[in-house]
Amino acid sequence: MRPPRASAVVVLAVAVWAARGAGVAADDVNATLDRIGERVAAYYTNAQSIVALETVRIQPETRNMSPEGPARVLVYDLRVEWNPIAGDGRPPEANIIRELVSVNGRPPKKGDEDKCMDPEPISPEPMAMLLPARRQEYTFALAGKGKTDGRASQMVDYRERPAGPPSVKWKDTCVSVDLPGRSKGRVWVDATTNDVLRIDEELVGQFDLEIPDKQVLPGRDRRMILQQSTSSIHYQAVSFHDPDETLMLPRSVETTSTWNNAGYARVRMTQTFSKYRRFVGESHLVHDPGSLP
Numbered sequence: 001m002r003p004p005r006a007s008a009v010v011v012l013a014v015a016v017w018a019a020r021g022a023g024v025a026a027d028d029v030n031a032t033l034d035r036i037g038e039r040v041a042a043y044y045t046n047a048q049s050i051v052a053l054e055t056v057r058i059q060p061e062t063r064n065m066s067p068e069g070p071a072r073v074l075v076y077d078l079r080v081e082w083n084p085i086a087g088d089g090r091p092p093e094a095n096i097i098r099e100l101v102s103v104n105g106r107p108p109k110k111g112d113e114d115k116c117m118d119p120e121p122i123s124p125e126p127m128a129m130l131l132p133a134r135r136q137e138y139t140f141a142l143a144g145k146g147k148t149d150g151r152a153s154q155m156v157d158y159r160e161r162p163a164g165p166p167s168v169k170w171k172d173t174c175v176s177v178d179l180p181g182r183s184k185g186r187v188w189v190d191a192t193t194n195d196v197l198r199i200d201e202e203l204v205g206q207f208d209l210e211i212p213d214k215q216v217l218p219g220r221d222r223r224m225i226l227q228q229s230t231s232s233i234h235y236q237a238v239s240f241h242d243p244d245e246t247l248m249l250p251r252s253v254e255t256t257s258t259w260n261n262a263g264y265a266r267v268r269m270t271q272t273f274s275k276y277r278r279f280v281g282e283s284h285l286v287h288d289p290g291s292l293p
Contacts, residue, residue, distance in 0.1 A: 029142055032154060033135060036187075039194040040130045044082035044094050046247055053275040054078040054098065058117050060264035068264060074118060075102040078273070080125055091133040094125035116174035117267060126233055127196055129158065130187070137161055143186060148198050149234075152191040159184040159204075168209050173263070177226060179207055195248040196235055203229040211261075225260040240278045249276060 059071040076098040083093045098121050103112045114121065128134055143155035162181030169176045185201035207226040216222055236251035253271040 029140055029156075032142060032156065032189075033130065033140055034132070035194045036130050036156070036189055036196070037132045037135070040127045040196065041084070041092075043127070043195075043247065044080060044084075044125070046245070047080040047249075048082050049279045050079065050247075050249070051277050051279070052078050052249070052273045053101075055272050055274070056119055057270045059268045059270075061266040061268055063258075063265045065266065065268075072115070072117070073104050074100065076100055076119075092128075092131055094128045094131075096123050096125050097121070098123075116171075117269070119269075119271070126199055130196070137163060145191065146188075148188040148190075151197060153188045153197055154191050156187045156189060157184070158187065166207065166209075170212055170215065173215055175209070175224070177207065177209065179203065182207070190248075193248075197248065198235065199231075199233040201231045221261045224262050226257065227260055228258040229256070231255040238276045240276075242280075245278075249273065 054076045056074040056076065057071050058074075060068045062068050078099075079097050081093075081095045081097050085092065098119060100108045100113055102108065129138055138158045138160055141157045143157040145152065145154055147153060160181050160183045164180050166180070166182075167178040182204050183201055184204055185199060187196060188198040189196055203226070206228075209224050209226070211220075211222050211224055231253060232255075233253045234251045235248045237246050238249045239246045250271075250273045252273070253269075255269045255271075256266060258266050
């Protein structure tokens with residue numbers, strides 16, 4: 001089963017902002033989001049020249065969070081693709097592009113890619129919700145101030161606006177669930193620089209889905225329930241030289257989903273990022289050294 005795609009963390013956007021709490025004016029929310037949106041757009045411009053190594057560990061678990069069987073470990077070369085002018089009236093697009101490097105410690109073979117529960121080769125970049133042209137897809141509210149990894153931060157809560165019916169797709173025994181309008185979360189932003197420090201998201205409520213005839217196991221219920229889905233993204237400062245520059249880049253992502261009447265009770269996906277490299281000028285990934293001129 002493929003974990004649900006979290007519509008709120010991965011596809012966020014510009015909103016008529018709803019201010020919650022006493023004394024919080026809508027203008028304050030708007031001004032805060034304007035500053036954050038400018039910083040996110042600048043981040044995407046810089047991120048296009050950066051490549052990282054992403055290590056993904058997919059671990060099925062029992063209900064008491066004990067491992068159930070071996071984990072699947074994938075390593076990708078990862079980069080961000082940014083199109084500030086998508087055209088055709090569409091909002092700007094920022095996507096994560098993955099190229100598989102290894103599977104369980106060995107080079108990939110034919111058929112290794114895009115297994116059930118693997119991350120998508122192309123997926124929306126999580127901070128895109130904060131771009132001015134996308135915020136109308138969410139409501140936002142200031143949630144106070146605090147500290148994140150020792151840095152003074154402003155907290156912003158968001159909730160995805162309804163945007164169509166649920167989508168459930170089956171491929172053999174793998175199910176992919178997209179639940180627009182059913183996620184909410186919180187963004188922590190550096191109070192001085194407006195850099196995003198952390199994004200947490202969760203599914204609102206449960207979701208029931210019917211199992212097709214050919215996927216129903218003998219004696220099992222015909223319905224599955226997605227009981228819970230959460231994700232947490234943390235960012236870190238990464239320094240580059242020639243020229244000198246420090247950027248806040250992803251450090252880790254942890255996603256868990258809890259199911260009833262599925263192949264596994266829980267699935268935990270942990271993504272860690274390392275070996276950041278910056279290219280001054282246009283960059284692309286090449287995996288076959290023999291093909292270089």
